[in-house]
Amino acid sequence: MLYSWASFHLHRHFSLLAPKSHRIRQLADSTMQGAGKKPRSVATESASSSSSMKESFSKYAEYLNQFNDKRERVVKASRDITNNSKKVIFQVHRIGKNNKDEVLQKAEKDLSAVKDQYIARLVNELQGTDFWKLRRAYSPGVQEYVEAATLCKFCTSGTLLNLDEINTMLLPLSDPSLEPLQINILDYILGLADLTGELMRLAIGRISDGEIEYAKKICRFVREIYRELTLLAPKMDESWDMKTKMDVMLQSVMKIENACFSVHVRGSEYTSLSGMEDANYALLGVSDFD
Amino acid sequence: MMKSASRTALILATALSHRSLNPNPITPFFLRTATASLPLISYTTTVTRRPPSFNLFCTSMAAGDSSPTSAAVEKQFDEFRYSLEESGNLRDRIKAVATEIDSTTRIMHSILLLVHQSRPIPEVLEKVNSQVDKLKQLFSKLAEIVRESPGQYYRYHGDWRTETQQVVSLLAFMHWLETGNLLIHTEMEQKLELNKEFWLDVEDYLTGICFMSNELPRYVVNQVTAGDYDCPRKVLKFLTDLHASFRMLNLRNDFLRKKFDGMKYDLRRVEEVYYDVKIRGLGSKGDVEGDQIIQES
Numbered sequence: 001m002l003y004s005w006a007s008f009h010l011h012r013h014f015s016l017l018a019p020k021s022h023r024i025r026q027l028a029d030s031t032m033q034g035a036g037k038k039p040r041s042v043a044t045e046s047a048s049s050s051s052s053m054k055e056s057f058s059k060y061a062e063y064l065n066q067f068n069d070k071r072e073r074v075v076k077a078s079r080d081i082t083n084n085s086k087k088v089i090f091q092v093h094r095i096g097k098n099n100k101d102e103v104l105q106k107a108e109k110d111l112s113a114v115k116d117q118y119i120a121r122l123v124n125e126l127q128g129t130d131f132w133k134l135r136r137a138y139s140p141g142v143q144e145y146v147e148a149a150t151l152c153k154f155c156t157s158g159t160l161l162n163l164d165e166i167n168t169m170l171l172p173l174s175d176p177s178l179e180p181l182q183i184n185i186l187d188y189i190l191g192l193a194d195l196t197g198e199l200m201r202l203a204i205g206r207i208s209d210g211e212i213e214y215a216k217k218i219c220r221f222v223r224e225i226y227r228e229l230t231l232l233a234p235k236m237d238e239s240w241d242m243k244t245k246m247d248v249m250l251q252s253v254m255k256i257e258n259a260c261f262s263v264h265v266r267g268s269e270y271t272s273l274s275g276m277e278d279a280n281y282a283l284l285g286v287s288d289f290d
Numbered sequence: 291m292m293k294s295a296s297r298t299a300l301i302l303a304t305a306l307s308h309r310s311l312n313p314n315p316i317t318p319f320f321l322r323t324a325t326a327s328l329p330l331i332s333y334t335t336t337v338t339r340r341p342p343s344f345n346l347f348c349t350s351m352a353a354g355d356s357s358p359t360s361a362a363v364e365k366q367f368d369e370f371r372y373s374l375e376e377s378g379n380l381r382d383r384i385k386a387v388a389t390e391i392d393s394t395t396r397i398m399h400s401i402l403l404l405v406h407q408s409r410p411i412p413e414v415l416e417k418v419n420s421q422v423d424k425l426k427q428l429f430s431k432l433a434e435i436v437r438e439s440p441g442q443y444y445r446y447h448g449d450w451r452t453e454t455q456q457v458v459s460l461l462a463f464m465h466w467l468e469t470g471n472l473l474i475h476t477e478m479e480q481k482l483e484l485n486k487e488f489w490l491d492v493e494d495y496l497t498g499i500c501f502m503s504n505e506l507p508r509y510v511v512n513q514v515t516a517g518d519y520d521c522p523r524k525v526l527k528f529l530t531d532l533h534a535s536f537r538m539l540n541l542r543n544d545f546l547r548k549k550f551d552g553m554k555y556d557l558r559r560v561e562e563v564y565y566d567v568k569i570r571g572l573g574s575k576g577d578v579e580g581d582q583i584i585q586e587s
Contacts, residue, residue, distance in 0.1 A: 049471040050531040056474040057535035060492055064539055132444035160363050185370050224360070228367040235374035237445070
């Protein structure tokens with residue numbers, strides 16, 4: 001071993017500077033005579049124990065290899081879910097005044113493809129186990145999926161997609177003999193918290209398209225979610241994470257409210273000014289959204 | 291257009307619901323019907339010069355402030371709250387037991403520290419062994435709590451993790467003092483009377499073993515000072531084997547990896563002590579055999 005050799009050399013060096021060592025040795029020999037036979041038995045014993053140590057460590061190694069590989073696969077599946085859910089969200093944002101049905105139909109189609117392809121892969125990798133142990137590995141993907149699914153649902157029906165509804169949709173993905181993957185409350189709530197940001201973008205887009213009522217509907221929806229989540233945030237398992245999300249959420253809610261306020265205050269000017277399709281953001285006083 | 295009385299009422303309602311952060315805000319507008327019923331032109335043509343107090347907010351609220359979806363939303367969040375409160379309680383109880391485990395390990399640690407003061411090992415072990423039963427009880431208490439929430443061992447794992455690693459390190463050190471061998475994972479589970487329902491996480495076990503290794507350099511130094519010149523050889527042999535065994539593991543860049551990286555400093559320190567003793571010829575005659583074994587591994 002490298003460092004043992006290093007120490008060897010170091011100490012050889014030192015030994016030259018230790019002229020007293022001989023005398024100490026004699027002293028030690030006389031004191032240690034009683035224990036003369038003991039070391040041999042210890043040595044043989046530890047030789048066998050070292051092989052049994054290696055044996056058990058090879059089991060740990062196998063376990064760690066398998067588990068880390070599984071985690072790696074789950075992380076990959078999660079990343080694919082994130083990626084493709086994001087695409088669904090972008091699709092929803094392509095919504096315009098006159099193409100809603102068409103755009104949302106495509107979004108829903110893509111969303112169910114995310115479920116059937118990528119979430120199915122996650123389910124397959126997890127094999128009905130380690131739902132909590134590997135939660136960190138797949139949580140980002142699941143949150144993003146919740147975000148995309150709830151966004152689609154809101155746009156098509158104006159309602160909140162419940163956790164139970166999502167989980168019912170996921171059931172067929174799991175092998176009936178295994179414990180099915182069910183999204184846990186925490187990931188659902190974290191996904192909902194992110195939904196607010198997307199709804200803010202949507203609301204601003206709708207206002208600029210002249211769909212004020214749509215924006216207000218979003219505003220009411222988002223406010224209600226924010227209000228419900230304020231009660232839940234401190235009870236979450238990792239509440240600091242949720243706390244930052246709540247702050248961001250409040251920012252989003254306020255951006256929508258400010259946009260609605262601008263339309264409200266300058267409503268008449270705005271509508272008379274821009275009977276045309278696209279008003280610009282600066283007029284609405286919401287130039288700072290992103 | 292609305293009459294002005296109802297208009298004011300609505301403005302008031304809006305103001306109120308704003309203040310209360312809008313308790314019941316969803317109107318039964320569905321998107322497509324909403325946009326259809328809200329043609330921009332109708333405003334521009336019929337109400338060209340509205341006073342600013344009359345506004346789109348009011349008209350939107352005129353559709354009503356109660357929502358059919360709101361009750362379902364509320365119900366779901368109520369259930370969440372209930373569920374999260376329950377898991378919070380469970381966590382609090384787990385933490386309470388973990389604190390007890392922590393104080394027990396502190397007592398054990400302080401007893402074990404007597405070995406550095408050259409107190410006879412059997413005496414120290416006897417004293418410290420009396421605490422092991424307490425640990426068993428605490429772990430069975432922990433298992434009982436976690437059993438209430440099946441399949442969620444790893445949801446709460448973080449709450450007893452560090453305490454358990456400490457327990458592992460102490461029990462492994464005790465076992466080593468007694469036998470000179472490593473207490474392996476399954477033996478550790480037996481010692482704590484754990485089972486398939488509440489087990490010992492392998493990574494926690496390994497981290498605990500790394501903690502134990504941190505204890506060894508100090509032990510060696512003090513044993514040599516007290517005149518046990520054979521001790522460094524034994525410890526070096528053990529630690530060399532242990533380090534070699536750890537090198538079989540493919541670790542991730544996590545806490546365990548960091549602890550394992552630290553183990554080489556323990557090993558180096560023990561080597562230093564060993565050579566200090568050996569070079570001065572202080573070791574016993576069994577040295578030659580011991581050296582061979584160390585170099586073989």
